[in-house]
Amino acid sequence: MAEPGGRGNGRGLNEGHGAGKTTVGKVLAKELGWKFCDADYYHPPENIEKMRLGIALTDEDRKPWLQTLARLIDDARDRGENIVLACSALKHAYQEYLRHHLDVVHYVCLCGPEDVIQKRLALRTGHFINPALLPSQFEILEPPDDAIRVDVTGSPEEIAGEIRRRLGL
Numbered sequence: 001m002a003e004p005g006g007r008g009n010g011r012g013l014n015e016g017h018g019a020g021k022t023t024v025g026k027v028l029a030k031e032l033g034w035k036f037c038d039a040d041y042y043h044p045p046e047n048i049e050k051m052r053l054g055i056a057l058t059d060e061d062r063k064p065w066l067q068t069l070a071r072l073i074d075d076a077r078d079r080g081e082n083i084v085l086a087c088s089a090l091k092h093a094y095q096e097y098l099r100h101h102l103d104v105v106h107y108v109c110l111c112g113p114e115d116v117i118q119k120r121l122a123l124r125t126g127h128f129i130n131p132a133l134l135p136s137q138f139e140i141l142e143p144p145d146d147a148i149r150v151d152v153t154g155s156p157e158e159i160a161g162e163i164r165r166r167l168g169l
Contacts, residue, residue: 021086
């Protein structure tokens, strides 16, 4: 599905790990008929190993990951393809780098109390990110100023519905 005029849209679900970006993003993408991308799997192997070990990434560590995601967004736009990108672009600098002045990138911030997200992480299996990293992510989190903020306590379908309503989709 492309935006009128042939330019693709990007919707970024932004928050630290455990907020439900992947689960909600998949539901949202399916409902919209858009491609879903999980930014976690675009990290270079050395970043994945650091996160598996509970080592917080530095800005320098994130640089190649952000470059890859920026290309992903640009390529989707150039193809006229809409995507939902689940991404922990925690700092304003990361968010602006990914947007790089494109009016087709819109952020949605999945917001919830740290204790709720910590409980979700305790139940999560099969993901490489160590739950011990959550406090470090909350420490540096700078929600996008222009993001649509959505509470994470509802079901994935309810959250996706709220996102669609708030974005007019």
